Amino acid sequence: MVPTSFYVFLAALLFTIGAVTVLVRRNTLIIYMGIELMLNAANLAFVAFARQFGDVAGQLFVFFVITVAAAEVAVGLALIVTIFHTKHSVDIDAISDLKG
Amino acid sequence: MFLETVAREGATFFHLAPLAVFVPLLGALVNGLIGRRLGERGVALVAVTASGFAFLVAVLQALSLTVHPEGAVVPVAEWITIGELRIAWAQQIDTLSVTMMLVVSGVGTLIHIYAVSYMHYDVRYKGDPGRYARFFAYFNLFIAMMMILVTGDSYLTLFVGWEGVGLCSFLLIGFWYEMDILGRPSTANARAAMKAFVVNRVGDAGFLLAMFLMFWFFGSLQFREVFEKVPEVAQAQPWVLLAITLLLLLGVTGKSAQIPLFVWLPDAMAGPTPVSALIHAATMVTAGVYLVTRSHEIYAAVPEAQAVVAVVGGLTALVAASMAVAQYDIKKVLAYSTISQLGFMVAAVGMGAFVAGMFHLVTHAFFKALLFLGSGSVIIALERAHHPLPEEGGHGHDHDHEEHKAHGEHEPFNPQDMRIMGGLMRRIPVTGWTYIIGSLALAGIPPLAGFWSKDEILLEAKHLQPVVYGLLSAAAFLTAFYIFRQVFMVFFGQPRSEAAAHAVESPRLMTGVLLVLALLSLTGGFLNTPWFHPFGQWLEHTLKEVEALPFDPLVAGISTGVGLVAIGLAWLTYRGTFAWSRWEQDPLQSLLKGLFDFLQASWHWDDLYQVVFVRGYRALAGFLAFAVDWTFWHDWFHDVVVAGGFRRISRFLSQPIDLGIIDGIANGLGNSVQGLALTLRRWQTGYVRNYALAVMFGVVGMLVYILWAIR
Amino acid sequence: MSLMLLFMLMGAVALAAAMGLLLARNAVYAALFLVLNMLALAVLFLSLGAPFLAMVQITVYAGAVMVLFLFVVMLLGAEVLPEEGGPIPWQKPLAFVLGGVLIGSLSWLIFVEATGMGRILPPPADYASPQELAMHLFQRYLLPFEVTSVLLLVAMLGALVMVQVERRRRARQQESQGS
Structure with a gap:
């Protein structure tokens, strides 16, 4: 008996928190976690709408999102490790070589 | 027995007709693509089989026609569909087209067999044995194209074949494109091929314009649909029919080498001799005659155009015959003779004597192919005597090849020059006798093939166009004269060169074909004698209203008498040369002086x-x-x-x-x-x-x- | 009513965990907060009739992915970083303002513009069973499914290559220093 809008609102809150985490934190790893949180928030909205419309297509999209997220984490962590070898830091602000 | 089966079952072989096109085409593809790997025997087998298969198909068509003389239209493929214009590629099988099919594939197969042996020598004397396969690829392609030409059921399909045989003619005239006819490095052969192609384009332009007019006023290019509307158009716009027939005539003068576009045919002799026999004597050049015969319903509606065609043919017959009198090249004589004989045929179909024209086409295919192949046999005989191939070292005169090469630079050995021949009768009797048979047939001596067909043309001419009758009779006189001038120069008297003295008879394969053709030249005339004329009845199914004129002893007597007199004159004139050991001066030249040079230069037409x-x-x-x-x-x-x-x-x-x-x-x-930018770059913080x-x-x-x- | 209670409870847990992620000083704590968030979401998935996804969420996300995160955090020894100061101090307040605007406009969208979205009822027994999901996945979505598998392969290769190139570069450096 929960209104769908509650679920969607929760998803919106989690998404915003994730986005703010990405923008505010300097630890690259935590930024990645923020991204994961944003993806999770989107998943929640997908599942909620899938339930409301009684269509499993929304759940399948979650499935694909999880897969893509896993791939993204694998590549992202490899990037972080590589960067750490040159900068000896996971501080995102240490990487500013493209400064204009 | 077989025929009865066909008749009872109602079955026909018409549906096999496309094979007459596709099998030779396949042969051309096989020889053209992998011919070099097959070896000479493989190439020859493929080519002769393909051509022979086409002949078989043609025979089956003829058998079917004996049961269903009305013929059939065999669809092959959808070709062009643009809005209202729909042109299917279909084959029209009737007595006329099957006659052409039989001639093309029959004579074509014989010449294929001959060429198997001839080209074996030719490619070696010209120094490129690898070109053997290419020759037969072109030859088979020619048969395929000729089949498209004669079986097409519309002017457009006919035109495809028309251009296709033109292409084959171009390729084969320029077969030895890097040399002249003596084998010296030159562009002469290539230029001859180009000339043939370009001159034919002039005629084709006429053909194309005729087709445009036809499509504009008849709304179709299909034979049947066009012919149905002829009376209607003749009523409304008579000038259209006149224009169409005259433009078609321009096409005919190109392809069939009539005045004024005949100049390419003598140069076309640059091709190997089987090519001259098949393409430039027996089949392709007769396409113009076929075109006029096929269009007989249009021509019949325009008497003025008929008169023009007849006069063009008659003039060509006479003029070309006069040119043949003064030639020294054995093949050039035959080339002018072909032009002259084509003139006979064109005159006949022009006068409306379509059966006579087609009959002469058939017999001419026999005896002119025979004469050309005979001349090829002479040429090869001299070549082999002059410098034997390594594989047959024992034959003939034991010449040092290299020495001759060096010597040849001063005075090149020309195996086609009749002045170095003479007395060949003793050395190459089979070629000689068959050649004389062909010459008698050409001269119109009864009862050989040429007599009957020429007599029929003259008979019709006497009734229809007396002027043309005069022209043709004069041409017949010159014909007998020039061909026996040639016979006497080549085969009688003393040998006038080392090569002629040691000439070697050609292989059995070549002489065998000569014998078959000689037999045909002897008996071919009985297809259509004034008393018994199955050929006329056969064509009547297609041409309608054919009436055979009764035999006229006067006409036959005059033409035979004229021929015999001419042979006698040739004997009298050239008897003196029999004792010569080398050529001094043509007796005719001392007799005619400037006129001889004028004729030799083919009236300075070129x-x-x-x-x-x-x-x-x-x-x-x-x-x-x-x-x-x-x-x-x-x-x-x-x-x-x-x-x-x-x-x-x-x-x-x-x-x-x-x-x-x-x-x-x-x-x-x-x-x-x-x-x-200096401001904005601050935004790029990194x-x-x-x-x-x-x-x-x-x-x-x-x-x-x-x-x-x-x- | 119990569904509402469950939602409230788990929503509160998820929000609290998310705030913990945002505020945690130590990266290890942040990761653990995220795990908690995901577990809460998994329960919510269950209440929405997606049992299969809930399991995937726990095994893949809370299990594999987060373990990978923790592993890298500890490998690099990057648990704690100074968060204050830094070269762009104005980023933080701006980010909070933007976040506020975002959630404000989303709320407006959800509660004012898009009213009448319907209600979530307890799911029927056969809704979104693994069989049904599989039927859809391997029939209608077969091509995307295969493409994702290629994507995973490419990601794996990419990760490998990146580390490999790095290792080779260092090997060259050592060589040149040695000579």
């Missing part, structure tokens, strides 16, 4: 074209190049008007406008961009979080905008 067309064209080109292009266009228009004007405009543009305004704008722009912030800013901004917009 020179006339040289002056009028080639030099005129050059003068026009020169005028265009120097006066129009250089002085007017380049010097005045380009330099003064364009360049001068441009210079003035550009000076104006460069000084005040470019330096002042444009540069001002450009520099101003550059400066302001630079300033802007911090990833800043960029993420920018993305977030964009997303939120858009979201807010959308929310505001949807209210």
Whole structure:
């Protein structure tokens, strides 16, 4: 008996928190976690709408999102490790070589 | 028995007709693509089988026609569909087209067999044995194209074959494109091929224009649909039919080498001899005769055009025969003879004597192929005596090849020159006897093939066009004279060169074909005698209203008498040369003086074209190049008007406008961009979080905008 | 009513965990907060009739992915970083403002513009069973499914290559220093 809008609102809150985490934190790893949180928030909205419309297509999209997220984490962590070898830091602000 | 089965079951072989095109085409593909790997025997087997299969198909068509004489239209493929215009590629099988099929594939197969042996020598004497396969690929392609030509059920399909055989003719005339007929490095053969092609284009232009008119006024190019509307159009616009028939005649004069476009055929002798026999004597050049016969319903409606065609044919017959009298090249004589005989046929179909014309076409295919192949046998005999191939070292005169090469630079050995022949009867009797049979047939001596067909033409001419009758009778006289001049020069008297004295008879394969053709030349005339004429009845199914004129002893007597007199005159004139050991001067030349040179130069027809067309064209080109292009266009228009004007405009543009305004704008722009960039680059902080912030800013901004917009 | 209670409870846990992620000083704590968030979401998935996804969420996300995160955090020894100061101090307040605007406009969208979205009822027994999901996945979405598998392969290769290139570069450096 929960209104769908509650679920969607929760998803919106989690998404915003994730986005703010990405923008505010300097630890690259935590930024990645923020991204994961944003993806999770989107998943929640997908599942909620899938339930409301009684269509499993929304759940399948979650499935694909999880897969893509896993791939993204694998590549992202490899990037972080590589960067750490040159900068000896996971501080995102240490990487500013493209400064204009 | 077989026929009865066919008749009872109602079955026919008409549906097999496309194979007559596709099997030779397949042969051409096989020989053209992998011929070099097959070896000479493989190539020959493929080519002869393909051609022989086409003949088999033609025979089956003929058998079917004996049961269903009305024929059939066999669809092969959808070809062109543009709106209202629908042209299918279909094959029209009737007695006329099957007659042509039989001649083309029958004589074609015989010549294929002959060429198997002939080309074996030719490619070795010309120094490129690898070209053997290419020859047969072209030859099979020619058969396929000729089949398309004769079986097409519309003018357009016929035109495809028409151009296709023209292409094959071009390829085979220029077969030895890097040399002249003596094997010396030259562009002569290539130029001969080009000449044939270009002259034919003139005729084809006429054919094309005729087709355009036909499509415009008849709305179709299909034979049946066109012929159905002929009376209607003849009533409404008679000039259209006149234009169409005369334009078709232009096409005919190109392909069948009539005045004024005959000049390419003598040069076409640059091709190997089987090519001259098949393409430039027996089949392709008769396509024009076939075209007129096929269009008989149009021609019958325009008597004026018929008269023009008949006169063109009669004049060609006479003029070309006179040119043949003064030639020394064994093949050139036959080339002019072919033109002359084609003139007979064109005159016949022009007069409306279609059966006579087609009959002469058939018999001429027999005896002219025989004569050409005989001349090829003579040529090879001399070549082999002159320098034997290594594989047959024992034969003939034991010459040192190298020495001859060196010697040949002063006075090149020309195996086609009749002046170095003589007395060959003793050395190559089979070739000699068959050649004499062919010559008698050509001269119109009864009861050989040429007599019956020529007699029929003369008979019709006497009734229909007395002027043409006179022309043709004179031509018949000259025909008998020139062909026996040749026979006496080549086969009688003393050998006038080492090569002639040691000539070697050709292999059995070649002489066998000569014997078959000689038999056909002997008996072919009985197809259509005045008393018994199955050929006329056969064609009647297609041509309608054929009436055979009764035998006229006067006409037959005159033509035979004229022929015999001419042979006698030739004997009297050339008897003196029999004792010569080398050629001194042609007795006829001492008799006729300047006229002989005039005839030898083929009435200076080529020179006339040289002056009028080639030099005129050059003068026009020169005028265009120097006066129009250089002085007017380049010097005045380009330099003064364009360049001068441009210079003035550009000076104006460069000084005040470019330096002042444009540069001002450009520099101003550059400066302001630079300033802007210096400011903007500060935004590029390099911090990833800043960029993420920018993305977030964009997303939120858009979201807010959308929310505001949807209210 | 119990569904509402469950939602409230788990929503509160998820929000609290998310705030913990945002505020945690130590990266290890942040990761653990995220795990908690995901577990809460998994329960919510269950209440929405997606049992299969809930399991995937726990095994893949809370299990594999987060273990990978923790592993890298500890490998690099990057648990704690100074968060204050830094080269762009104005980023933080701007980010909070933007976040506020975002959640504000989303709330407006959800509660004012898009009213009447319906209600979530307890799911029927056969809704979104693994069989049904599989039927859809391997029939209608077969091509995307295969493409994702290629994507995973490419990601794996990419990760490998990146580390490999790095290792080779260092090997060269050592070589040149040695000579």
